[in-house]
Structure formats: C-alpha cells, structure tokens
Amino acid sequence: MSNLRRPSRDNTYRSRYLHSSAWFGRRDRWFLDEEHRKGSVRCALCLGAGSRRSLELHHLDYRGVTQASHGWSAGEKHEDLTALHPRCHEYVHLLIERDRALSGFVSRRTASIQAIARLQAKIAHYIEASLEQQ
Secondary structure, three states: OOOOOOOHHHOHHHHOHHHOHHHHHHHHHHHHHHHHHHOOEEOOOOOOEEOOOOOEEEEOOOOOEEEEOOEEEEOOOHHHEEEEOHHHHHHHHHHHHHOHHHHHOOOHHHHHHHHHHHHHHHHHHHHHHHHHOO
C-alpha cells in the first residue's frame, strides 16, 4: 500500500476523475450536506471558515470512486472526504509523502488524520511561541 501521489499523467484519478461531472456533483453535494450538518464549512487543518469556492476536498478513502466503461462513479461516503484550504491540503500531502510511516505503512485515512493532527500541533506550538514573545 502506498499513500504517495503519482504524477497526474499516470493517474486517471487525478487527470480524469477530479475533472469529471461525477466528481463535481459529489463535491457540491458534500458541501451542501456539511453546511446542513454543521451550519458552516471549516478547514480540517487550520479550522478557518471556507466555502466550496475556497476549500478543496481531501479523500480519506477512495473506495467509493469507481471507473466503468460508461465513466466515473462518485460514491464516496460523506465521512470519506474532508475540507482543506488549498495550502493546508498541500501541507497534508507533503507530510504524508515525506514521512515513511505515513506514506506506506498505514491506511490513507490514518495517514491523513495523523498528518492533520501533527500539523495542528505545529500550528499551536507556533502560536504559543509567538504569544510568549509579545
């Protein structure tokens, strides 16, 4: 198992699925559901507010994504997706790719959750340190 991103030219998920009408429909439904459940949508990493225009969705699990002869099917469960600001999303992927355990020895869900928790701890430490200097 690997959580490393493959180049988009070798990855139909990135080059085709994320540009498909199935994905855009699923993405829109996720944001509507999240707003209905929680009243607003926040980045899972920095906890900043956002919208479907300012946030991206990160897959914690790909099991709902299938490709058939007629095209893509977007059957991800709500809890298999999480919202992240684009920069936060990139930080999560960079940490997963650079950490040997996260990139290959745990599930994608575990890798993502652990990466977000580690990055949140770094942010909290940075904020504490900057407050102490004031």
